[in-house]
Amino acid sequence: MKLLPLRLPTWFLLLLPAIIILLSVVLIPLVLSLYSSFTPYKLTRPETLYKWIGEYNYVKIAGDANFWWAFGRTVFLLTIALNLEMLLGLGIALLVNKVTWGQRWLRTIMMFPMMFSPILVGFQFKFIFNDNVGLVNNALQSLGITDQALPWLVDGKLAMFSIIFAEVWMSTSVFAILILAGLFAIPRDPLEAAKVDGCTPWQSFRHITLPFLMPFIYIALAIRSLDVARAYDIVKIMTNGGPARRTELLWTMIGRTGYVDAKMGLANAMGYASIILAVFFTVYFFRKLSASRSSLGFDN
Amino acid sequence: MKRTVLLATMAMCLPFGSAVAGDFDNVTLDAKLIGGQQYEALYARIAEWEADTGAKVNVISKKNHFELDKEFKSDIAAGSLGWCVGSNHSSFASQYPSLYTDMTPFLTEEFIGEYVDSNIAASMIGDKLVMLPRAQFDVSAMYYQKDLYENEDNQQRFKEKYGYDLMPPDTWEQVSDQAMFFADPPNFYGTQFAGKDEAIVGRFYELVISEGGQLFNEDWSPAFNSEAGVRALDWFVKMYESGAVPKGTTSYLWDELGAGFASGTVALNLDWPGWAGYFNDPESSKVAGNVGVVVQPQGSAGIRTGWSGHHGFSVTESCENKEAAASLVAFLTNEESQMLESSAGPLPTRKAVWTHVVEQAGTDAYRSEVLTAFQSAAEHAFPAPKTPYWIEATNVIYPELQAAILGDKTSAEALETASEAVDEIMLENGVY
Known part of the structure; x- marks a missing residue:
């Protein structure tokens, strides 16, 4: 009698290592954290992982004004920081593109802020914006612009401004580099044809350069929106969400709930609720990306 | 022969309060300790304890208390409790009631009686003495x-x-x-x-x-x-x-x-x-x-x-060699260790060391003023609420x-x- 060996399709065998790796490093942690969001799991009481409490955590989040304020603040930070970074990055890329000598050096220098760890950037700006010994207040007082100690990291608006400033300082170059890559890829013919037809520089930029750059801008926006929606390090160091929750963002709140309060079940539920934000912005920017590629005549 | 030498060494240690010194040859203790320059002088003494007992201490983590707190919580969650000795703090201790063992069975009553009573009281969770206080007592x-x-x-x-x-x-x-x-x-x-x-x-x-x-x-x-x-x-x-x-x-x-x-x-x-x-x-x-x-x-x-707190060392419930771990903790908080730590400024938690530091400060007017103020401050001290x-x-x-x-x-x-x-x-x- 002949045993029938189990024959798996070749394509499946070839994909199996990738499937196993994906399952173990992505799917299992995701399922486990999703499961724990339906439990009162506390890090200090491991037995709570096995107690099912249904949608309790999600109901609690839905009615928690502090969570939704943090959600709103994260959307606000995302909107302002992304737009500023995009505009500044576009400006820098256009300027660097005009440079004919030493452009490589400029591109390298431009990338310096990206090389810093966000924690280091947080400490750097925490010191710069310190109300008592910080550089900004000392400069303002020495120049006679104010005789007050401006509470940069305490006042609600100023603290948000300081955080946005640090974010923009660190990440504008992401936009600049990607947009510069786009500028290098623009074909010369349409621009030269526009010049022959008597277009002004603004008209060339508005109707030729910008539409060509839009796919690059949307890719940068999609990447950075995921980054900013997860903003944690800089805010944690600069204000830790305070004072009085004035700069509390989703991930400073989730980090505190999960690790300081040890309420990992609730923190995971908050994490899943906040994924809505990342999914929304990613879908939005990818749709925009597809639309702009279609308008340029590229197939998706 | 080696045992005789060890016993002789242990006998030498006894006046310093090493109440549970024993023969711990081939024992290795993993420890998670609070890190910082000001604590290093005490940790340098660990080598002496290793030489006395034959045991080996492996410091696997050195962080501030807030970071240690997160690490302990992760360890409890993951069940990674293979280590034996941990730095503890009276303000954090009540959060992990099951992590640390009662140290009373490993110590004599006289030895415990040498610590300041209020510090020992603040080191208890219910009936369990979960840590021994070191010379890092804080009251403002x-x-x-x-x-x-x-x-x-x-x-x-x-x-x-x-x-x-x-x-x-x-x-x-x-x-x-x-x-x-x-x-x-x-x-x-x-x-x-x-x-x-x-x-x-x-x-x-x-x-x-x-x-x-x-x-x-x-x-x-x-x-x-x-x-x-x-x-x-x-x-x-x-x-x-x-x-x-x-x-x-x-x-x-x-x-x-x-x-x-x-x-x-x-x-x-x-x-x-x-x-x-x-x-x-x-x-x-x-x-x-x-x-x-x-x-x-x-x-x-x-x-x-008078909100107060103190640092201490604890032994985990899951430690395989609690006796050796308790010996190390006793050594790190004994009279000699506390004299060493308090000579740099921090306040002791042992009665005899208090007397010693006040005497030592005699000619230094500022140090005397500081110690007098903090000795009075300690009389009004009360710990953080003991709830997890x-x-x-x-x-x-x-x-x-x-x-x-x-x-x-x-x-x-x-x-x-x-x-x-x-x-x-x-x-x-x-x-x-």
Whole structure:
């Protein structure tokens, strides 16, 4: 009698290592954290992982004004920081593109802020914006612009401004580099044809350069929106969400709930609720990306 | 032969209180200890214990207490409890009731009796002695700039304005008066306070007590939403609104406060004993030679503030060689170890070492003043509330305290919200 060996399709065998790796490093942690969001799991009481409490955590989040304020603040930070970074990055890329000598050096220098760890950037700006010994207040007082100690990291608006400033300082170059890559890829013919037809520089930029750059801008926006929606390090160091929750963002709140309060079940539920934000912005920017590629005549 | 040598070595150790020295050849203990330059001198002694006992200590983690706290919680969750000795703190200990073992079976009564009784009491969770205190006892006293009080013009103007002599403050009302009198923002401030996290809740807690209130009732329901609580919070609000404290104070923690007083821009500073040397060192402080220290002020109930805490070492319940681990902990907190640590400034937790440091300070006027003030301060000390939910509770209380201080809410509104949030924590955890 002949045993029938189990024959798996070749394509499946070839994909199996990738499937196993994906399952173990992505799917299992995701399922486990999703499961724990339906439990009162506390890090200090491991037995709570096995107690099912249904949608309790999600109901609690839905009615928690502090969570939704943090959600709103994260959307606000995302909107302002992304737009500023995009505009500044576009400006820098256009300027660097005009440079004919030493452009490589400029591109390298431009990338310096990206090389810093966000924690280091947080400490750097925490010191710069310190109300008592910080550089900004000392400069303002020495120049006679104010005789007050401006509470940069305490006042609600100023603290948000300081955080946005640090974010923009660190990440504008992401936009600049990607947009510069786009500028290098623009074909010369349409621009030269526009010049022959008597277009002004603004008209060339508005109707030729910008539409060509839009796919690059949307890719940068999609990447950075995921980054900013997860903003944690800089805010944690600069204000830790305070004072009085004035700069509390989703991930400073989730980090505190999960690790300081040890309420990992609730923190995971908050994490899943906040994924809505990342999914929304990613879908939005990818749709925009597809639309702009279609308008340029590229197939998706 | 080796055993004989070891016994002889152990006998030599006994006068220093190594009550449970034993033969621990081939034993390796993994330890997670608080890190920092100021603790290294003590850790250098571990080699002596290793030579005495034949055991080996493997320090697998060195972090500050907040980071260790997160690591311990992750370890409990993951069941990675293969290590034996951990740094502990009286303010954190109650969060992990099952992590550490009772050390009483490994120590003699006489040995435990050599520690200050209140420190031992603060090291217990229920009937379990979960840690042995090291010479890192913390209670705050009031530091002040002496010349401000010696200045005749100041004395005269102060008496005209407030109707009593300008002296280092003995009540929190006097702190208010003097802080507002000295303040000249943004160049000079009357006082300052830790403005976030557990630190501000600790300060609020001790002020509530000094006003005759309580943070929690006996059943652990919140009790701070009271007249005493409002009076305590109003003190912070008044200091902030009047400009007597720096505008950024709600983002300050201990390091910023220490640096602030050392910069010479703050008149009065309620702070920990660990700063005494730093404040009077000309290399690190602009107020060196001009620092006075008095016992912490009292509130309207006639009770002095005195939120205190101490560092210690614990042995895990899952440790395979608890006897060796307890021996190490006893060694690190014995008389010789505490003499070494307290010689650098921190306060001891053993009776004999207290006597020793006070005697040693005899000729040094500043050191004598500091020790006298902190010895009195220690008499009024009380530990953080011993509930596993203390840190969790502080995380919902402090944003509300900040909201009142910054004027977003009234003190009563802020305490009402904080009280409801603490009540919810206790209910969710089945405390009542």
